[in-house]
Each structure stands twice: as structure tokens, then as C-alpha cells.
Amino acid sequence: MDIIFYHPTFDTSYWIKALSEAIPGARVREWKRGDNEHADYALVWHPPVEMLQGRNLKAVFALGAGVDSILSKLKAHPEMLPEHIPLFRLEDTGMGQQMQEYAVSQVLHWFRRFDDYQALKQQSRWEPLADYQREDFTIGLLGAGVLGSKVAEALAPWGFPLRCWSRTRKAYPGVESFAGHDELPDFLKGTRVLINLLPNTAETVGIINKDVLNQLADGSYLMNLARGIHLVEADLLSVLESGKLKGAMLDVYSREPLPVESPLWAHPRVAMTPHVAAVTRPAEAVDYIARTIGLLEQGKPATGQVDRQRGY
Ligand SMILES: NC(=O)C1=CN([C@@H]2O[C@H](COP(=O)(O)OP(=O)(O)OC[C@H]3O[C@@H](n4cnc5c(N)ncnc54)[C@H](O)[C@@H]3O)[C@@H](O)[C@H]2O)C=CC1
Numbered sequence: 001m002d003i004i005f006y007h008p009t010f011d012t013s014y015w016i017k018a019l020s021e022a023i024p025g026a027r028v029r030e031w032k033r034g035d036n037e038h039a040d041y042a043l044v045w046h047p048p049v050e051m052l053q054g055r056n057l058k059a060v061f062a063l064g065a066g067v068d069s070i071l072s073k074l075k076a077h078p079e080m081l082p083e084h085i086p087l088f089r090l091e092d093t094g095m096g097q098q099m100q101e102y103a104v105s106q107v108l109h110w111f112r113r114f115d116d117y118q119a120l121k122q123q124s125r126w127e128p129l130a131d132y133q134r135e136d137f138t139i140g141l142l143g144a145g146v147l148g149s150k151v152a153e154a155l156a157p158w159g160f161p162l163r164c165w166s167r168t169r170k171a172y173p174g175v176e177s178f179a180g181h182d183e184l185p186d187f188l189k190g191t192r193v194l195i196n197l198l199p200n201t202a203e204t205v206g207i208i209n210k211d212v213l214n215q216l217a218d219g220s221y222l223m224n225l226a227r228g229i230h231l232v233e234a235d236l237l238s239v240l241e242s243g244k245l246k247g248a249m250l251d252v253y254s255r256e257p258l259p260v261e262s263p264l265w266a267h268p269r270v271a272m273t274p275h276v277a278a279v280t281r282p283a284e285a286v287d288y289i290a291r292t293i294g295l296l297e298q299g300k301p302a303t304g305q306v307d308r309q310r311g312y
């Protein structure tokens with residue numbers, strides 16, 4: 001079995017060694033321009049068109065959870081990957097735990113008013129504040145798939161009311177489920193912390209806008225862990241200014257790296273990380289890919305296949 005690998009920044013030699021060890025009989029090679037030799041599987045991130053085009057592959061694996069960039073490339077170059085060749089993405093593979101760490105630590109930071117105490121410290125003010133109550137701290141997850149459900153699972157023991165919004169209804173224990181466009185207003189009403197874990201699709205672009213943010217509880221918070229394109233950054237700034245929104249924690253941006261002139265950098269109530277909420281963990285990813293290739297080789301069903309029409 002021949003496997004080609006392309007990632008613009010990963011340590012390719014690590015991946016080639018780990019994949020060769022994990023998949024018995026596999027010949028794994030780094031794909032380089034001009035390589036038109038036979039391949040059964042391709043493992044990719046931001047692949048050049050010529051890497052995939054015209055190959056009779058059994059499957060392609062995206063080396064991340066979000067497939068928006070490869071799907072938009074496929075839209076522009078449909079010849080790159082015919083519809084009958086399945087595209088898989090990474091499901092969790094260690095990203096769930098990273099999202100849990102990120103979300104739980106930030107929710108607790110806001111709940112214990114560390115943002116307010118930090119602001120008071122800047123003014124050398126000793127001022128105990130009223131506690132927030134759990135029942136007033138409803139957490140709403142936009143997107144309740146692999147990562148959203150892991151975040152809900154990690155927040156559950158902390159006793160906050162939990163709800164999620166997704167395309168189809170979910171039955172996660174202790175999580176109130178809202179589904180579809182019609183139920184979005186009810187989901188937003190009373191949500192104090194909005195955590196975004198939606199995929200980037202035609203339906204979700206710009207979904208976190210003024211209209212949505214203004215439907216949240218007063219003094220609410222936003223955590224954007226999915227994609228920058230979900231959030232209208234100018235709307236975020238105006239809703240922060242109005243006082244409706246108390247703070248935001250952003251991991252992803254409309255442009256990455258975020259340009260130095262962005263007003264987000266200097267905003268005192270916007271905290272930021274540089275798209276690191278959850279990164280691909282090589283060992284877990286290799287394990288998942290090896291297992292999935294094993295299933296495909298046996299003609300068995302495997303999870304993680306992207307629905308190209310749905311867009312995620
Ligand atoms: N910031 C970071 O470091 C990372 C960000 N991500 C982002 O997180 C996203 C989510 O990942 P997973 O949980 O693995 O995806 P998933 O496909 O398992 O879950 C997606 C969820 O969104 C819901 N959804 C999709 N379209 C919808 C719509 N139009 N209306 C309502 N709900 C809708 C689905 O029903 C599902 O619950 C990825 O697509 C990626 O963009 C992923 C990994 C790291």
C-alpha cells in the first residue's frame with residue numbers, strides 16, 4: 001500500500017516513520033511536486049491541486065478537524081478530487097481534551113470574576129465583588145458535534161446549566177438541546193456564555209453577529225473556538241461597547257495572523273490566543289488514520305467521512 005503525505009508545517013519525517021510503523025506493509029512517502037507515482041491514500045493539509053488530481057485514490061485524510069479550506073479549494077478545482085473518493089477528517093484525536101481545557105478554564109475565569117479583579121488590580125483597588133450564581137451562568141454551545149459534546153461533558157460536573165444548538169437534535173445527558181434555525185432565538189435567550197464550535201459552512205458564515213449577540217443575557221461572554229469567519233468582528237466590538245457583552249475570548253480571526261492594526265489587540269475586554277485552542281496531536285492522529293485505513297481495507301464502515309454537500 002502506498003501513502004503520500006503533505007503538510008506545509010508539520011515534521012514530515014516524524015509522520016512518515018509513525019505511519020510506517022502503525023500500518024503494516026505501508027510505504028509512506030512525502031509528496032513533492034512532480035510526483036505522479038501510484039498512491040492508495042493521501043494525507044494532506046492545504047494540498048496543491050496537482051497532488052490529488054488524476055489519482056485513483058482510495059481515500060484522502062485531512063490532517064485537521066475543520067475541512068473548510070480543502071472544501072473551498074475543491075469548489076474552485078472540482079477536478080482535484082472526484083466525489084466518489086471519500087474525504088476523511090480527524091475526529092477528536094486529542095483535540096477534544098484540549099478544547100475541554102480551554103473552555104473550562106475560561107468559563108471558570110469569568111465565573112470567578114478574574115477579569116473584573118484584573119481590571120481592579122490595574123487601578124490598585126481592593127474591592128471584593130458579589131459572587132456570580134451558577135443558575136445565572138447558562139452556557140450555550142453553538143455546534144454540538146465531536147468537540148462541542150466533549151466540551152459539554154467537561155463542563156457538566158461544574159454544575160452550570162448547559163444547552164447546545166445544532167442542525168439536528170442531540171440527547172446529551174444534562175444538556176438542553178435546541179435544533180435548527182427556528183430554535184436559535186430560544187437557545188440564545190438566557191445564554192450567558194456562548195461557546196462556538198460550529199464548522200465553517202455557507203450557513204454558518206457570519207452567524208455570530210449583532211443580532212445574535214444582542215439576544216444573549218445581559219453581561220454575557222463569547223468564546224470563539226471554531227473559525228474567525230463565524231464572527232462579525234465589528235459587531236463584536238459594538239456589542240462590547242454597548243455593555244451587552246462583558247467579554248470575549250477569541251482563538252480564531254477573520255484574518256490569520258491577525259493584522260497588527262486590528263482593534264481587537266488593544267481591547268481591554270477581549271482576550272486572545274493565536275489559533276491554538278486545539279492542535280493536531282500526531283500520535284493520536286496516526287492511530288486514528290491507521291485504524292481507519294485498516295477498516296477501509298477490510299471494506300468495513302469507518303467514521304469521520306466528510307459530507308461534501310453538507311460542507312463538513
Ligand atoms: N480553534 C481550533 O484550534 C480548532 C477549531 N476547530 C473547529 O471546530 C469545528 C467543529 O469541529 P467538530 O466538533 O469536530 O465538528 P463536528 O462536525 O463534529 O460538529 C459540528 C456541529 O455543528 C453543527 N452544525 C453544523 N452546521 C450547522 C448549522 N448550519 N446549524 C446548526 N448547527 C450546525 C452540527 O450539527 C454539529 O453538532 C471544526 O469544523 C473546526 O472549524 C477544530 C479544531 C481546532
Ligand SMILES: O=C(O)C(=O)CO
Nearest residue numbers: 064065066278279280
Ligand atoms: O483542526 C483544525 O480544524 C484546526 O483548526 C487546527 O488548529
